[in-house]
Amino acid sequence: MSSNRRLLKQTLIYGIATVLPRVMSFLLVGLHTSYMPKPEMYGEITILLAYMIFFNVILSYGMETAFFRFYHKEENKKEVISTSTVSVFWSTILFLCVALLFQKSLAGLLNIDKEYINYAIWILAFDALVIIPFSKLRAEQRPIRYSVLKISNVLIYLLLNVFLLAILPKLAQANPQGFWSSFYVEDYQIGYVFLSNLMASLFTFVLFMPHYFQPNWFFNNELWKKMLHYGWPILFAGLAFGINEHLDKILLSEWLDPATAKAAVGAYSACYKIGLFMVLFRTAYTLGIEPFFFSQAGNTNAPQTYATITKYFVILGSLILLVVVVFADVVKILLVRDQQYWEAMSIVPLIIIANFFLGIYTSLSVWYKLIDKTIIGAYISAIGAFITLSMNYILIVKFNLSYLGSAIATICAYGSMMVISYYLGREKYPIPFEMKKILTYLFASITLACISFYVTELRETFVFGILAIIGFSYYIYKNEKEVILKLIKRK
16 A cells, blocks of 8 residues: 555544544534533533643643654654653552542632542543553554544443433433432433543543553653653643633633523533534544645645645635524524523624634644744744633623623634734745635625624524525635536546
8 A cells, every 4th residue: 555545544544533523522512401401510511621621731741742753763662652651650640649639629629519520530540541552553553443442432422421311311210219210310410421421531541451561661761851841842732722722611610700600601612512513624624634735845836735725725614604604593403402502602603713713724834834843833822822811801801791702712812823823934934825815705704604693684584694605605616616617527
């Protein structure tokens, strides 16, 4: 098999393992919002998961990326595997001991039930302990085993959620003295969600336990220092990404009225998930395009290729944005069934636009990866994190905009990152983007989407929205007719 075909096959397999969990989380929104009688319950889940994202980054401390770098760089690969395994193992054990010791204090500080904190601690520990085993599978180019384990984890989590939230209560009610009633706890929906997560994480860890029972583990202190030095920018960038993507939920819980904060976060998070259509599109694009960008780097016409691909990403993304926003009220019925959560629907267009900006930023950011200046990406993410924090404070605390302020802050953060990357890239690695066309598509799509959604009379009938989609599609066809006809003829 040629190297290009192998790369394509591995990208496809890893892509499925990456995209499928996002699809599953998309499906779980309907289940969770249907079986959480109060939005504050879903809000509590969201807040704790947001904190867990940051601890996931801290517990890996860039070691996953460092592992790949040194596995391919060092001659003694066993030394890399052993040193990184020992490092992550003992740092996780240290975290586990400290976190369990102070779990009561953590519960009080975060205003979250101690039992849920306990679940979260063990989930974080099990997830950290499989970082190096999963990385080893990727380094050894074993994508099928990697994907099977990843997908199995997600399926177990999904099936346990369905059973514990939807099926178990009915079994217990049908026979109050029966077998299943002894396992059922009333009003324990939040606990069941985290219990499902814990069981899935434990299952994955158990499958990887043989990795830890190998003889002759050893630790190279000098290699470890090099790996830490290489990994700290990754840790920094990961924390910055966590701030941009998840901090808003935590800030809302802290800065809103305590009596309504969790309910607001629950509604915000549920409606936020409607933006997953754009997230899935962005993720699939990133997985497929990054290997292609690197494979084309040596070609003289590479900049023109990058420019063309980015233009068509913007075109397709603009159309997806418009379609999802126009039919957002249909999607909410299918996805977020409980009307208590619909109060946050005003954020949907903003979140979709923000995720689109992040996708464009990803496409624009190829330049600093090609010149081996990935630290620039960390700096840009840090700027985005600062904007996220400051804009949330201004819009939530000063202007009382609640979750609408968080959505606006997300647009500002990702929009700024997109613009900064573009202007820096013009100097360091010029790419001939068709900016006039790109900006026209962006402006037209965003304007039509916002009019169709925020003008109530137009939103209720769908007539304007459907006409906008048809008109925008015709505009794309008119401008890109030559390329579209070539694609049709090729098929």
